[in-house]
Amino acid sequence: MNSDTGAVHEHELGEQHVAGAMMLSRAANWNQNEADWRMMLRLGRGFGLSAVDGSLVASIVVLPYGNAFAWMSMVLVSPQHRRHGYASRMLRRALAYLQSLGLAAVLDATPAGHEVYVQEGLRDTWSFQRYSLPEARPVSDWQNVSGLNLRCLAEADWPQILALDLPAFGASREPLLRALAARLPEAGLVAERGDKICGYLLGRDGREARQLGPLVAADLPAAQALLSHALACVPAPLYIDIVDRHSSLRSWALMQGFSVQRPFTRMVHGAERAPGNCESVMLVAGPELG
Ligand SMILES: CC(C)(COP(=O)(O)OP(=O)(O)OC[C@H]1O[C@@H](n2cnc3c(N)ncnc32)[C@H](O)[C@@H]1OP(=O)(O)O)[C@@H](O)C(=O)NCCC(=O)NCCS
Numbered sequence: 001m002n003s004d005t006g007a008v009h010e011h012e013l014g015e016q017h018v019a020g021a022m023m024l025s026r027a028a029n030w031n032q033n034e035a036d037w038r039m040m041l042r043l044g045r046g047f048g049l050s051a052v053d054g055s056l057v058a059s060i061v062v063l064p065y066g067n068a069f070a071w072m073s074m075v076l077v078s079p080q081h082r083r084h085g086y087a088s089r090m091l092r093r094a095l096a097y098l099q100s101l102g103l104a105a106v107l108d109a110t111p112a113g114h115e116v117y118v119q120e121g122l123r124d125t126w127s128f129q130r131y132s133l134p135e136a137r138p139v140s141d142w143q144n145v146s147g148l149n150l151r152c153l154a155e156a157d158w159p160q161i162l163a164l165d166l167p168a169f170g171a172s173r174e175p176l177l178r179a180l181a182a183r184l185p186e187a188g189l190v191a192e193r194g195d196k197i198c199g200y201l202l203g204r205d206g207r208e209a210r211q212l213g214p215l216v217a218a219d220l221p222a223a224q225a226l227l228s229h230a231l232a233c234v235p236a237p238l239y240i241d242i243v244d245r246h247s248s249l250r251s252w253a254l255m256q257g258f259s260v261q262r263p264f265t266r267m268v269h270g271a272e273r274a275p276g277n278c279e280s281v282m283l284v285a286g287p288e289l290g
Contacts, residue, residue: 008057008086010093013046020056021048024076031206031239032074032288039179040074040288047093049086057081060090062098062105065290066171069104069275073288075113087116095120095269104270108287114265122267125274126244128284131258132209133238139231139256145221150229153181153188153200160197161190168216169290170275176289177214180204187212187234191222201226202285209237213283220248223282231256241284249282 013021018037025032040046044063048056057078063071072094077086098105108128109117153161162174180202181188187203187210199217203210212230217223227240227249240258242250264287266274284290 008049008051008081010047010049010089013041013048013059013061015041017046017048017056017059020050021046021059021074021076024056024059024078025074026207027079028076029208030076031208031211031286033205033207035183035205036288037074039176039183043175043179044070045097046074047090047097049090051081058086058090060094061288062094063176063289064101064103065169065173067103068171069106069271070098070101071288071290072098072105072107075107075116087113088120091116091120099270104268104275106266106268106271106274106290108264108284108290109267110262110264110287114267117267120269122269125266125268126278127263127265128241128243129250129263130239130241130261131250131253132261133231133236133240133256133258135257136231136236137257139228145225147193148198148222148225149192150189150225151192152185153190153202157190157197157200161200164197164200164218164280165214165216168276168278168280169214170277173290176285177202180214180285184210184234187230189226189229191217191226198222199226201230201283203230203234206239209239210234211239211241211286213241214281214285215240215283216280217282218280220246220282223249224252227253227283241286243278243281243284245278246282 191199199222
């Protein structure tokens, strides 16, 4: 560990820290924009470390989902303050807070973050990769999928969407899903067979690219149809985070012109396994949201 560059003090993150938080996420080349930071601080709680000049040097956000677990995300340290133990300190702060609430912790680790989290007792579960599409390409026709109807998400769909999402994600996350639906309405799609919804997709705007996800679907044809439809109406550049076990979807994304950008590992603390069922989670919402 390096010797410290000066005193820092710990505090909660609020609206007044959004500009500093954006500097941290931009320095790491992450995709979050101000709307993302505001959404996460509204739905959860953030902690930070600031230097004596008031600049934010480290961050972490926790998003409680139901009464069993919470997401930890936005673990960021400014490039000139790394290797001083600040990420470990933020992580221990968040874990202590979650322990006081009786919640297990889940996060999606970058390779650099993984080194920190292993030392704090987090365990690997499954993994996913981010794929990026720099520019639009012609896509295969979703209408070819027999028996499947695709349409824009409507208010009356929420009960079925939430019923599909609950076992897939492992907890109710209605406030998050509704916030995402408002962020990029053209990405809000449902797939149905008969009058039963068998898949849904949401998206959001971002600093570098629009992100599509979560995508929860009963099977691969429904997932591909939802994504094909979104590719035809949501402009590139686009990011999608595909769960590794869905190898056919990964191959399909490569054929559409996506390329692999970076890997993530889902890690847990205080739980035996990752919550939910990744068989039906085709695209995660994003490493910062779950
Ligand atoms: C990953 C990150 C948060 C680490 O922050 P940090 O404050 O430098 O981490 P710490 O000082 O607490 O590191 C604790 C230990 O973890 C390990 N570690 C930290 N960063 C590492 C890296 N880039 N490579 C390998 N090991 C690393 C080291 O063992 C370190 O102890 P040491 O410095 O005594 O060797 C920071 O590099 C960062 O902001 N990166 C970009 C964003 C990112 O990937 N965040 C993680 C999201 S999951």
